[in-house]
Structure formats: C-alpha cells, structure tokens
Amino acid sequence: MSRQQSDPTAAEHHELPIAKEALQNTLSHMLPANADDGDLYLEYSSSESLALEEGRVKHVSASTHQGIGARVIKGEATGHAFTDRLEPDALMQAAGSARSIASGCSGINPVHIHASNTAPRLYQAVNPAANIDFSERKSVLEKLDKLARELDPRVRQVFANISSSFSDIHIVRMDGAHMHDARPLVRLNISVVVEENGTRETGSAGGGGRFSLQRLLSGDEPERLVREAVRLATLNLTARQAPAGSMPVVLGPGWPGILLHEAIGHGLEGDFNRKGSSVFADKMGKQVAARGITVVDDGTIAERRGSLTVDDEGTQSHRTVLIEDGILTGYLMDRQNARLMGMRPTGNGRRESYAHPVLPRMTNTFMLAGNDTPDDILASLDRGIYAVNFGGGQVDITSGKFVFTTSEAYYVENGVIQYPVKGATLIGAGHEVLQKVSMIGNDLALDPGVGTCGKGGQSVPVGVGLPTIRIDDLIVGGTEA
16 A cells, blocks of 8 residues: 555544555564564654745755664564565565564564554644745745844844654554554754954754644744844854853753753663663662752653654653652663663653664653752852853763853853853763752753754754753863963
C-alpha cells in the first residue's frame, strides 16, 4: 500500500501506512523467540522553511521523507536496518538485516498486531503549517525586517527564519502493540547585526513549540522577539571586556538551563551510566548536589518543544526525578538500557528518524524553583558575574567538565549591576558546580522553545529550564586586561 494514499495532515491518523498482515509477517520472521526486544518504526515527515536575509526572502525549502526502521535486540547487541520503500519485500529485507546483525538469535516468534492503550496527547495531531501559506509567512518576515531597522538606525543586517515540521509515526513492538503519534513543531528565529563606529555586534532571539504556525506568528510574539534581538545587539555595543578568575556567578532563569542540560543531563543518560563512562555512574542514592536542588526531566508538558506523547519506542512519556534534594534518584532510560540495568524505561528512548538507532535522550530538563528571590540572590554578590543568556558550549561526559560562552552577562559589585560584559566563558565540572549552589530562586522559567540536542550524530528537539541560582565559586574566562 502506498503511503500517498493517506493524508498526514489529518487531525487523527491511526491507520498503518502498510498492510497489517505484511507487518505481522515481517515481525514474525524478524524477531526470533529468544530476542529480548524489537520493533518496527514507520515514519512520514514533512518540513518547510523560509529564511530572510538582506531584506529579502532568499531561501525557501520544503521536503518530505518516509521509511521504516527495523530493530532486533539481544542482550547488549542491537540490529538496526531501514528502508525508504514502504513495500513488503523491502521491509522483509530490512528485517532480515536487522535479525542477522543481532547474532546468535534463532527461531521464529509469531506476532499479532493490536492497538495499545493510547497515552493522552500533549499536542494537536495536525500539520502546523496548515492554513498558512508561503506568502503569509513571507509577509511576516518582511515586517520583522522592517521593524528591526525602525527600532534602531544602527541595525545593518537582519536574518530571520520560520520553520515547521510534522511527523506521523507508527511504532509496532515485538509483542504486537501498536502506538501512534503525530508531532507538530514550529520555530521562529531572529538575528540582527548592529554597527557603531566600526564595531559590529549581534543579537538573537527565538521561540517555538509543538503548536501551529498560525499561533506562533499571530499576536505580539514575533515583535517581542525582534525587540529582544535588537536589545541584545545594542547592549553588546556598550559591553566591556569580562574579568577573569574564580568568582561567584549568578545564572538567570530560563535558557541558562542549557548549562544544566549539557553539564549534568547527559551524564544522567542510561547508556553512559550502564557502561560506567559517566561521572554519575554508581552514585545512585548518593548526594551529588547541594541540598535543595531537585532536577527533573519531564516529557509530559503540553506543547513544549521537548515533549512527546510517546517516545520513539512507544513508551509513554514520564516526569522523571533525577536529583531530589541533592540526592541522585534516577537515570534517563530507553528500554534496552533499562532492562540491562534492572530499571524501568522512563520514556526517553529517542531517534532522529527511522534511519537512526534509539538512544536514551533528554526531553525537557530543568531544576525546580527554590525559596530565594532573584533580587536577594543578586544582592548577595560582592563581586561576580550575572549570566543571563548563553551561546555555545562543550562538555566531556566522562569528567563532567564544561566550557560555556555567555551571550548576555553583567559585572556585579556590592550587589548592584555595574555594566554589561562580553567575552565571558564559564568553566567547571557539572557535578562540582551542583555542590556549590547556595541560593535557588523562586522564578523557575523554561526556555522559549529553541533547544536542539546532539548526541551520537543525531539531533532532537529538547527543552531546558532553570530558576535564578547562585554558584559560590566558578572559573570565569575573560578578556579584561
């Protein structure tokens, strides 16, 4: 049966894109009786993007892809094969390859496909680009460009991008359980370049989530993002070089949670801990952070960028407490690592597409709020850095060491912001930083919906979050003479 016979923009699309009998036959031959796990992952995805540069929409793209991933798991071995042909013979070939990769398996396991209990949907199962054509999106981008230049005559360049995607997914597990998910995703990014006296600076802002483009582009959100991008760019024109040395650092709420994601979250993923390569391996039940710190990964928050109704193995999304009051209480688990470690899956088995293997990954990862006010936390700094926004960063999973570059930061003295700084990098180790948090704000915020996480050559959408926190001692790399 051709996938083109179905409509991926339909509000509800539960029909399998290939005959049920063909899938049952494939699973029966693919999964030997002594296999530990296995599944078929059927995907149809479409994406669209418009990009504005130099006052004109220069780049327009639209693409679709479809295919089936076949997976057989035996112990620590995984056989994974895929095909972009949704036909029974191609499916059987992929299944045979997956079975042969997981060596030592024998016998045949009859499978009967049946609908599984459906998890509550966290987003509308509709193509987010429906009912808004390219001309409307083009008009929005042109208005944003015009607004940016009107806000400040120093604006020299404006870059803006509107993107959307829709993935229609079916997962059939080795026991025949059939799960379906339809995932919308939208994002708007704005970046501006300002110039004054030969000095150029850049500011960026963005937002999005699992909802419609119509909702993203209506209201005042696009204008707010433009104003924020211009504010950050012009702020950096007046910024001084950052001081260097060991000092207290206050992290602002929201996007600075990317430090938590990179420096701590990856170290709590199941595969790294099963293999003993994470700094958090064998620390379950032990204190790994200061008292008062609770970190969760929650894939159940409606319409958030990192949320999933079910993960890419068909496990319902969970809210997993990773660290509770400073004590390590959980890891992020896919089905294979959970079985090998004697734990339960947490709904964190993720893959970029049908052509990629499953890895344990984060969804929306954040620290819960505390009792301190942001003003009190800032006032506690005798001399230090207040980091409000971050750019890029790097982390080593084994040691937990990280380096992050700030995109908006301020020098604080005697509890008062003195001036903005640029060129500040934060250097430390995730597990050590957690021990040095002495104040936790009551202002938890999640990021605006722009996070993308890379691991094993795969990229997936994620969310991060943080309240304002004080870190008593952190190395700041700066360029101040």
